[in-house]
Amino acid sequence: MPQEGLAVGIVRAYWTAMQTNDFYRAAECLAEDFVLDWPQSNERIRGRANFAALNSEYPANGPWRFTVHTIVGNDDEAVSDVSVTDGVQSARAITFSQVRAGLIVRQTEFWPEPYAAPANRAHLVESIS
């Protein structure tokens, strides 16, 4: 079995820290000058302090639970596929992370939403579940 890349381990530790819902603690996985981009809404969060504040202020119905489906990467970069729920709201986050010196320096994150399967390709697909 190949050794897990360094960035994969750091991103795994980041999601473990997020699971505590202490987002100031999770922010300790991030560099001071960390930058997170959300291309879908054209938003950039600059700095670990803003990251922790934004996650702490986000309206929630209870503690956030994070389920890590997969993390793919190497020593420098990793991409995670994670489901997030507070028991009422549910979302899926696909996060590209760059790591330097043991800290996440940059993330680009996507939030894909469910959509109805188009009828015109039903003859070529099956249901996943």
Place this chain on the structure above:
Amino acid sequence: MPQEGLAVGIVRAYWTAMQTNDFYRAAECLAEDFVLDWPQSNERIRGRANFAALNSEYPANGPWRFTVHTIVGNDDEAVSDVSVTDGVQSARAITFSQVRAGLIVRQTEFWPEPYAAPANRAHLVESIS
């Protein structure tokens, strides 16, 4: 500079083949028993023949152009972030690929859509562009 992982190179070749818009040619990057999941619509495409047919039949306003933003991975797995447009329709595909023996055996693909930035976090973000 670290050597590019094998799976990263194969996924790069896959997108280069997609760029030809000959989806039967692109399907040669896939294993015969290839499986592609689209979790957002709960659709599974099984086999390279269905993959090529589905892409060939998809309603388009002109040739599809693919812009590869990044590919992250190692010898066995890679994740790509790619913009797709036919000049009228535009989309972004985030694709997790597993590679065995030089062929893509499995993909899980997400299609994140733009959304409006929430006002309640405007004090913590800036625009990307």
